[in-house]
Amino acid sequence: MAEARYLYCIVEGSEEDITLGNIGIEGSRVYAIPYQDLCAVVHNCSPEPYKSEDQEKFKLWLTTHAKVVEVAWERFGTVLPLGFDTIIKGEEGIAPDENLKKWLKGDYENLRQKLAKLKDRAEFGVQVFWDPKIISEWVIETSPEIKKLSEEIKSKSKGLAYMYKQKLENLLKKELEKEADRYFKVFYEQIKRCVDQIKVEKTKKNEEDKQMLLNLSCLLFKGKSKILGEELEKINHLKGFFVRFTGPWPPYSFV
Amino acid sequence: MPIDIDTDNLKHGVLGLVIALVEIIKDALNLQAIKRMEGGTLSEEEVERLGEALMDLDLAIEEIKKEQGVTESVKSVRDGLDSIVDEVLDKMINPERWRKESEEKGI
Amino acid sequence: MEPSRDIHATLVDLLDRILDKGLIINADIIISVAGIPLIGVNLRAALAGMETMLKYGVMQAWDEKTRAWEREHWKKTIPSLIEGKEIILKMYGSYYYSKGIYNTWRPGYFYLTNKRLILYRQDFEEITFQIPLEEIKALVMREEAHLVKGKKKQVLYLIDKQDQVHRLNAVEINQLKDAIEQNLETRGLSLEESPVLPEFESEETETCPQCGKPAPAKELLEEGCSSCGWVSAKIKQRTENREQKTEEITA
Numbered sequence: 001m002a003e004a005r006y007l008y009c010i011v012e013g014s015e016e017d018i019t020l021g022n023i024g025i026e027g028s029r030v031y032a033i034p035y036q037d038l039c040a041v042v043h044n045c046s047p048e049p050y051k052s053e054d055q056e057k058f059k060l061w062l063t064t065h066a067k068v069v070e071v072a073w074e075r076f077g078t079v080l081p082l083g084f085d086t087i088i089k090g091e092e093g094i095a096p097d098e099n100l101k102k103w104l105k106g107d108y109e110n111l112r113q114k115l116a117k118l119k120d121r122a123e124f125g126v127q128v129f130w131d132p133k134i135i136s137e138w139v140i141e142t143s144p145e146i147k148k149l150s151e152e153i154k155s156k157s158k159g160l161a162y163m164y165k166q167k168l169e170n171l172l173k174k175e176l177e178k179e180a181d182r183y184f185k186v187f188y189e190q191i192k193r194c195v196d197q198i199k200v201e202k203t204k205k206n207e208e209d210k211q212m213l214l215n216l217s218c219l220l221f222k223g224k225s226k227i228l229g230e231e232l233e234k235i236n237h238l239k240g241f242f243v244r245f246t247g248p249w250p251p252y253s254f255v
Numbered sequence: 256m257p258i259d260i261d262t263d264n265l266k267h268g269v270l271g272l273v274i275a276l277v278e279i280i281k282d283a284l285n286l287q288a289i290k291r292m293e294g295g296t297l298s299e300e301e302v303e304r305l306g307e308a309l310m311d312l313d314l315a316i317e318e319i320k321k322e323q324g325v326t327e328s329v330k331s332v333r334d335g336l337d338s339i340v341d342e343v344l345d346k347m348i349n350p351e352r353w354r355k356e357s358e359e360k361g362i
Numbered sequence: 363m364e365p366s367r368d369i370h371a372t373l374v375d376l377l378d379r380i381l382d383k384g385l386i387i388n389a390d391i392i393i394s395v396a397g398i399p400l401i402g403v404n405l406r407a408a409l410a411g412m413e414t415m416l417k418y419g420v421m422q423a424w425d426e427k428t429r430a431w432e433r434e435h436w437k438k439t440i441p442s443l444i445e446g447k448e449i450i451l452k453m454y455g456s457y458y459y460s461k462g463i464y465n466t467w468r469p470g471y472f473y474l475t476n477k478r479l480i481l482y483r484q485d486f487e488e489i490t491f492q493i494p495l496e497e498i499k500a501l502v503m504r505e506e507a508h509l510v511k512g513k514k515k516q517v518l519y520l521i522d523k524q525d526q527v528h529r530l531n532a533v534e535i536n537q538l539k540d541a542i543e544q545n546l547e548t549r550g551l552s553l554e555e556s557p558v559l560p561e562f563e564s565e566e567t568e569t570c571p572q573c574g575k576p577a578p579a580k581e582l583l584e585e586g587c588s589s590c591g592w593v594s595a596k597i598k599q600r601t602e603n604r605e606q607k608t609e610e611i612t613a
Contacts, residue, residue: 004393011386047393063369066376072466083384087393099391107389125375126363159306160299163292166285166309202380205334236363246372247365252379311461321486
């Protein structure tokens with residue numbers, strides 16, 4: 001059975017026999033396979049993906065993968081991280097190392113360019129939420145049409161009140177959508193000014209009392225995160241808004 | 256895709272789906288009702304009756320969800336449907352992403 | 363504002379990156395990872411709590427969560443109407459609740475005490491129906507069409523002194539009826555023998571045994587089929603009796 005190589009990340013390095021210790025998944029020995037001035041950080045594994053029904057085990061594998069990439073990041077300065085379970089296989093007469101080096105050779109220029117662009121930079125996650133209740137209250141107060149409607153409902157009979165309430169909710173929803181759009185653009189511009197690269201991610205519908213407006217991955221110099229932090233503080237201070245700031249991450253979103 | 260199916264599971268799945276669809280239709284009815292109300296083609300008494308009927312429908316659906324314990328399942332279905340619609344729309348507005356995805360899959 | 367690196371607080375963020383992103387390599391040198399997304403997503407769904415579980419097929423996990431919550435939050439108390447009284451009969455059954463366009467059979471437990479008949483739904487802490495026994499005017503057993511085609515079910519029509527009709531069903535509905543009648547007898551109360559059931563909405567349709575066309579059950583029973591002219595044995599008898607009577611008179 002041919003062996004395979006579990007790939008964590010690509011780094012710049014030309015030392016001989018680089019090893020990071022037994023910090024890999026399932027305690028595997030993590031080392032580097034060089035090609036010119038690039039290295040692939042790997043561990044040896046069997047040629048099949050890591051799968052498990054056991055959630056705790058799976059979680060451990062994932063955090064181990066993340067840890068190895070972090071260690072490599074610390075040691076080598078810049079990394080091109082790979083996703084979980086990227087395994088290079090061997091074939092008839094071709095060892096996995098050969099496959100790996102063939103790919104590194106073929107993609108060499110591309111990889112070098114990426115490494116240059118990512119030098120000294122880190123990825124940060126930015127998510128802005130709002131509390132729909134608080135924002136709704138504000139919208140009702142500041143929109144004369146909606147305010148008038150909500151007053152009128154109080155004096156109507158049961159069926160009419162229900163109908164008017166439906167109308168109110170519809171209007172409110174439209175206004176909220178408009179506001180969400182407006183805030184998205186404002187915050188996006190505000191944040192874009194503080195970062196090098198920015199990626200818009202999908203918003204998630206999770207919570208009852210918080211609605212995600214904005215989900216961004218940002219690439220910037222590690223040192224500059226303070227400036228970004230200050231801008232985010234301003235947004236976090238706004239009534240009804242809440243910011244989640246995570247990082248620094250290896251640049252998963254920018255490779 | 257292995258899914259564990261037992262009667263309770265199935266009930267939540269099928270019932271959740273059915274009620275989610277009923278709710279969506281009810282929302283559409285509500286919209287239509289509001290349009291007619293605003294269009295001025297209904298008398299005040301008619302609006303009153305319409306409102307009461309829709310309100311009863313609303314309550315009935317809430318009761319069924321409570322009785323059958325499927326409130327969360329229904330929410331899941333509707334969120335899921337929303338996500339699917341979002342995904343489709345996203346691809347329509349952003350065909351570049353679709354192309355990239357199919358390239359990655361080797362199609 | 364400082365960025366958070368807490369592994370617990372940011373696990374979902376990590377998963378989003380590690381499972382969906384990272385450098386892309388030529389597919390031909392990679393071992394296929396079909397099936398991984400499902401597991402990764404299972405994990406994400408569990409962590410996020412409420413992702414679209416139906417889409418990812420983890421209904422079971424959600425089902426468990428909902429049921430555990432329900433068990434925890436629904437109190438189990440018996441209302442004072444039942445507590446402490448002598449319970450003659452306890453039986454699972456249902457009551458036909460009708461309000462506007464909302465009609466449904468509400469299931470629960472019937473409790474027959476010395477004083478009254480109660481239908482109680484523990485999970486909702488609701489007394490769906492209750493009546494002091496002396497308020498019962500009449501009890502009539504009727505056969506109605508079942509949801510399952512072809513099957514019939516027994517429904518107990520309870521008429522109270524205000525001439526309100528209540529429809530009840532139970533696993534041993536005859537037993538319930540007998541028990542109520544017995545209790546009333548011992549108290550010297552009587553029920554009307556052949557009560558006239560007030561007009562009610564019967565949505566049940568039956569099919570004509572002759573031509574197979576559907577028609578309202580009531581119509582079929584009392585007048586016959588309007589499509590083909592079929593009449594039930596009962597109606598035939600009634601008509602014959604009438605004809606006989608007329609003959610006798612004219613003779």
